[in-house]
Structures are given as structure tokens and as C-alpha cells.
Amino acid sequence: MSNSYASYVRRMRNVEPTKDERRALMMALSNERRAVEAGRSGRAGQPSRAGLVRAAVTRRAVAAVAAVAVVALVAGVVGTMVGAPGASGPAGAVGPVLAAYADGTQLGDGAMLLPANFGSSVSWSQGDDGSYHFDFNVDLSLAERRYRDITYTVDGGDATLKFLQSREGVSAGDTLADYEGVTTFTLSDATIAGTYVLSVDVPQDEIDAITDDPLADSAEVCALAARKLAGTRIRITATDSSGAKTSLCFELNPVDDFAERYARIEKHFQEDGETDGASLFTMRIVE
Amino acid sequence: MFTRNEELRSEDFMEAAVAAHHGAVFRLALNQTGNRADAQDVTQEVFIKLMKSFTAFRDADHLRAWLLRVTINQCRDLARQAWKRRVDVSAEPVVRPDAAQDEVLDAVVEHPVWSALRTLKETDRAVLHLRYVEELTIPEIADALSCKQVTVRTRLRRARLKLRRAMEDAGGVRGGASVGVTDGIGGLQ
Numbered sequence: 001m002s003n004s005y006a007s008y009v010r011r012m013r014n015v016e017p018t019k020d021e022r023r024a025l026m027m028a029l030s031n032e033r034r035a036v037e038a039g040r041s042g043r044a045g046q047p048s049r050a051g052l053v054r055a056a057v058t059r060r061a062v063a064a065v066a067a068v069a070v071v072a073l074v075a076g077v078v079g080t081m082v083g084a085p086g087a088s089g090p091a092g093a094v095g096p097v098l099a100a101y102a103d104g105t106q107l108g109d110g111a112m113l114l115p116a117n118f119g120s121s122v123s124w125s126q127g128d129d130g131s132y133h134f135d136f137n138v139d140l141s142l143a144e145r146r147y148r149d150i151t152y153t154v155d156g157g158d159a160t161l162k163f164l165q166s167r168e169g170v171s172a173g174d175t176l177a178d179y180e181g182v183t184t185f186t187l188s189d190a191t192i193a194g195t196y197v198l199s200v201d202v203p204q205d206e207i208d209a210i211t212d213d214p215l216a217d218s219a220e221v222c223a224l225a226a227r228k229l230a231g232t233r234i235r236i237t238a239t240d241s242s243g244a245k246t247s248l249c250f251e252l253n254p255v256d257d258f259a260e261r262y263a264r265i266e267k268h269f270q271e272d273g274e275t276d277g278a279s280l281f282t283m284r285i286v287e
Numbered sequence: 288m289f290t291r292n293e294e295l296r297s298e299d300f301m302e303a304a305v306a307a308h309h310g311a312v313f314r315l316a317l318n319q320t321g322n323r324a325d326a327q328d329v330t331q332e333v334f335i336k337l338m339k340s341f342t343a344f345r346d347a348d349h350l351r352a353w354l355l356r357v358t359i360n361q362c363r364d365l366a367r368q369a370w371k372r373r374v375d376v377s378a379e380p381v382v383r384p385d386a387a388q389d390e391v392l393d394a395v396v397e398h399p400v401w402s403a404l405r406t407l408k409e410t411d412r413a414v415l416h417l418r419y420v421e422e423l424t425i426p427e428i429a430d431a432l433s434c435k436q437v438t439v440r441t442r443l444r445r446a447r448l449k450l451r452r453a454m455e456d457a458g459g460v461r462g463g464a465s466v467g468v469t470d471g472i473g474g475l476q
Contacts, residue, residue, distance in 0.1 A: 004454065005419070008400035012420045014391050017313045021327060025309065028331050029301055029338055036295060036339070125364045128342070128356065130433045204433075213408055215363055 095246035096238040101283050102143035111284040116277045120265055122222050130204035134225035140196040147238035153184040155233040162197035200228045223259035251286045296338050308351055311421055312358050318416040319362035319409055329361045355431040359413055403453035411446035
């Protein structure tokens with residue numbers, strides 16, 4: 001080692017967390033332990049959770065949750081704006097039509113180009129086994145609020161669903177509709193607001209094949225994950241206000257130039273804090 | 288010692304793990320994120336993951352490798368999420384270091400090698416840090432970075448070369464002095 005690097009190493013080894021930082025860490029662990037144990041016991045004053053609970057305890061985690069909450073809020077507003085009760089849903093389809101589909105732009109091949117916010121918020125992480133896990137925030141709320149007993153099911157493919165009910169308006173003792181890593185779940189009615197996520201895993205060797213720096217090439221990496229979602233079919237079965245049970249199946253596909261569009265969105269967001277309105281997915285009704 | 292029977296790891300286990308590895312996790316997080324506040328966040332998240340994990344650790348070395356691997360992943364997650372974290376609802380104040388630690392950290396940040404390291408990729412910084420600051424062996428680094436030993440050796444060579452060039456560009460290394468290319472530490476080529 002050069003003398004310069006050796007002196008740097010000596011200085012770096014002197015860096016230690018302070019007593020306050022150690023105390024703060026132990027307190028955070030203690031708080032997390034209490035939160036988890038309280039969640040298990042379902043004690044009074046704590047909302048019980050139907051699915052997996054992930055407590056947000058760090059400043060960063062809190063911020064990330066807030067970002068998701070914004071997405072959920074937007075989804076809720078979209079759901080409120082589109083669609084009025086009627087015999088047939090938007091775009092002429094009969095049954096529980098997705099708000100994103102109803103809000104899309106008709107393409108020549110009969111598919112809908114979905115609104116820009118559909119799937120544009122992607123988070124991903126690498127697991128202990130090296131594989132990558134991707135979460136695409138997608139708005140799967142219905143265009144019409146007259147439905148109840150809405151069952152979402154992924155037909156085939158490797159994607160799984162996540163739904164986290166919005167905490168707004170939830171009272172102590174309420175049961176929250178939270179699901180994670182499932183291929184089907186049911187909401188009691190269409191007014192339940194929340195965050196929908198489509199998740200998919202990508203083996204490490206597939207990521208390694210396209211880049212040795214996934215962080216720098218995040219657009220390519222996300223495009224690879226999006227291609228894993230190609231052809232994913234989401235079946236929605238619901239009961240309308242007259243008691244009739246209907247079903248529609250939607251097939252999802254990423255746009256051909258997903259990587260380029262995603263890179264533009266990311267760049268635009270970093271510069272201005274806004275997305276640039278580029279759509280990333282198309283959808284068609286297949287049954 | 289490092290086994291798990293409960294749904295959450297015991298307080299005794301966590302206290303022992305924090306006492307033994309808090310420093311290494313924090314330094315690696317600092318190396319990767321470049322600032323103390325993010326390093327605090329990453330460190331906290333890593334130990335919370337440990338408390339909830341189901342991994343049965345063979346020994347302390349296995350635990351350390353696990354912690355360092357999770358730290359690397361957590362730092363990557365933090366960087367990936369950066370563009371989404373523009374919604375700022377900061378809830379907890381950053382724990383301020385004391386004056387003595389301020390000086391220690393200043394001494395690191397003001398060092399020319401620190402600046403040169405910031406020009407390297409995270410993976411290159413990580414492999415140099417684990418090898419020379421934490422003094423991990425090649426197999427231990429391979430375990431921590433979830434890659435093959437030959438990959439670690441390649442990354443080390445590449446990272447040292449890049450660091451040397453970065454320091455030459457900054458005027459920090461003159462007359463053919465090198466960063467580890469001929470250091471022979473650990474039998475590296």
C-alpha cells in the first residue's frame with residue numbers, strides 16, 4: 001500500500017459510532033421489538049393487520065412510505081374521477097374495468113396505452129440469495145365504485161400481488177386489508193383505497209448478463225424486470241350493486257422502448273421532481 | 288452463541304451483535320453512502336433486519352459476513368430510492384456526533400484518498416474497504432459481496448488501479464507510487 005492509502009486506512013479505522021448513535025440504535029431496536037410484539041398480540045388501540053406488517057422506523061423508511069402514500073392518494077383520486085354507475089363500464093367493456101384501463105389511450109391494435117403513473121414507480125432490492133426483487137406500483141383500482149367482493153387473481157406468470165390499504169380513516173381495532181406476495185386477494189368493496197404493487201423476481205445471473213453496475217443502469221435493469229411482467233394476466237371478478245357477478249381478464253405488457261422511457265422519467269424526476277408523462281405499459285382485455 | 292430460537296432475536300443476542308459489529312457496519316455504510324446521516328439510517332436498518340432474520344449463523348464470522356452483505360444491499364437500496372425520496376417528511380433528527388468524532392470523521396473526509404474513492408463505483412469502494420480497512424480475507428469478501436473469489440480478486444485489482452489513477456489525476460500520487468498494485472497484502476497479485 002502507498003503511504004497515502006495506509007494513512008487513510010488508519011484514519012478510517014478510527015471512525016466509530018458515538019455513544020449517542022449506539023444508544024439511538026438500541027432504542028430503535030427496542031421500539032421495533034415493541035411494535036412487532038404489539039402487532040402480534042393485536043392489543044387494543046393497535047389496528048390489526050391481515051397481512052405481513054413492515055414497520056417503518058428509520059427516517060428514510062418513513063420518507064419512502066410517504067412517497068407510496070402519495071401514489072396511493074393519486075390512485076384514489078383517479079378512481080374517484082372516472083366512471084359513473086352504469087350497465088357497462090368504460091371502453092364498452094361489461095364488468096369490473098380498471099380505472100387505469102378506462103383512462104388509457106386507445107392504440108391501433110386494440111390495446112390501451114396506460115396512464116403515465118402506472119408502473120412508473122419501481123423499487124428493487126437484492127436478496128441474500130443474490131436474486132433481485134422488483135415492486136412496480138400499479139393502479140389496479142376499479143373505474144366504478146358500485147362493485148363489492150372484488151377478487152384480483154394473477155393468471156399464470158411469475159408475478160405476485162401486494163396490496164397495502166391506505167391508513168387514512170382507519171380506526172383502532174379495524175382490520176386492514178394488507179396482502180403481500182399473493183397471487184389472489186379480495187377486497188370487500190371498491191371504495192377501499194390503497195397501494196397496489198406487482199412484484200417479480202429476477203435471477204442474479206440475468207442482471208449480471210446486462211450490467212456489472214445495476215445502480216448505474218437502473219433503466220435497463222427495470223426494463224428487464226418489466227419484460228418479466230409481459231403477458232401477465234390479471235383477472236378481476238366482482239359483484240355489482242344488482243348482485244350480478246362479472247369477470248374481466250386484463251393482459252399487461254411493457255412498451256417496446258421501456259428502458260428509454262424509464263430513463264427519461266428518472267432523469268426528469270431527478271431534475272424537477274416531476275415525471276414527464278411517458279407511459280410504460282399497455283393493457284388489453286383478453287376475456 | 289449465534290443461533291435463533293425465538294421469532295425475534297433476543298435482546299442479549301442483539302446487544303452482543305451490536306457491540307461486536309456496529310463499528311464495521313457503520314464504517315462500510317459511511318464508505319458507501321458518503322455521509323454520516325445516511326450511514327446511521329443504513330446501520331439501523333441493517334440491525335433491524337438482523338433482529339427479524341431467520342438465518343442460523345455458524346459463528347461470529349458468518350454473522351459479520353451477513354451483516355456486511357446486508358449493509359451493501361441496504362446502501363444500494365438507499366441510492367436506488369433516492370429519486371423517489373424527494374418527498375421529504377423527515378421524522379427523526381439525525382443523531383449528532385460528538386466533537387471528538389467530528390474531528391475523526393473530518394480527518395477521513397479531508398484525506399485525498401477519500402475524495403479519490405468518491406470517483407469509484409460503489410462495488411470498487413466496497414471491495415477496497417473490506418480488504419484494507421476491515422481486513423477481510425478474499426473468501427470473506429466473496430461471502431460478503433455474494434460473488435466468487437476470483438471475482439473479488441479481479442475487482443480488487445481493478446479498484447486499486449482506478450484509485451491510483453484517480454489519485455494521479457488529483458495530484459495525490461507522484462513518481463509511480465501505487466495503491467496496492469505491488470503491496471502483496473494477502474498474497475494478492
